[in-house]
Amino acid sequence: MEAELFMLVAQTGLNLTQARNLDLGDFFYVGHLDGYQVKEYKKRRGGVVLFEIFKDYKPHFERYLGWRRHLFPDSERLFPFVGIGGSRPDSRCDGGRLRAICRALDLRFVCPRLLRNTRVNWLLRTTADPDLTAEMAQHAKQxxxxxxxxxxxxxxxxxxxxxxxxxxxHLAKTQPVAPGGCNGIPKNITHIPKAAPKPNCMRPSGCLWCENxxxxxxxxYIWALATFKHLKTIELGRTSSLQCDADIPPAKLAIDRIQAKLHWFEESTAARQEWVREALARIAEGYFHPSMRDEIRELEGTAWMR
Incomplete structure (x- = not known):
């Protein structure tokens, strides 16, 4: 009976005195949140909420009520503790039997105060709502x-x-000019090629050499990278070597940089390898990422593109 009393304290958040002094009434249950409100039927008022329990506890509580009615049919208490003299003062219910059992089994005894504290903190962690938790625990929020x-x-x-x-x-800017993410603050990587576009948040190619x-x-993202590589390939094919003062055209540097990224993804895991293969297959079929379709259409002079 002490174990059942402590279990009710853990379920309802009642303090030990409140739970110990509950009377056995005509209980009925009303669904509420993730459990039930336990009410006592009153003809004039239709029922008063005594406490709330979680739904998984209801079958156990019903079994306890049946056990308790069978053993103590004449008692009016929900927890009719008895002593040697046939009665037991309410003030003497301190969990002494449970303490002795836990001590014999070398188990930690959890007192009612800690049970209530654990329940309140579990509710607070689960709901992340101090106001709701205070209401369920029947306390002021403060x-x-x-x-x-x-x-x-x-x-x-x-x-x-x-x-x-x-x-x-790095998550502050949600619409970078190139595939990927950034914080909108351009910053060169340590070893940026001389002919590579400098990061300035204006040219997508510059993002490839931006530290942020x-x-x-x-x-x-893999699909977007593959599409970007195709776009730079078109640009490279239309760039005359006479128009480029550098030994390596910037478009070729961008292609190599993108290819290195795709290679890393492809070699990292089987799932990413499949992403890369799927993206390259789409590009081969002319199925480009929506963010760059119009630009590719303009460069290729294609009248229709899916």
């Missing part, structure tokens, strides 16, 4: 946060992810 809230690794990790998703400089450019681990 009281709950001051008396019950404990540091949580899970909440800290979630807050860090939310923070960096909003303030990471970021590759994206997705098949769409």
């Amino acid at each position: 009281t709950m946060l001051a008396a019950y809230e404990r540091p949580s690794l899970q909440r800290a990790m979630a807050e860090v992810v939310r923070f960096w998703s909003e303030f990471d400089p 450019h970021r590759d994206v681990d997705s098949p769409d």
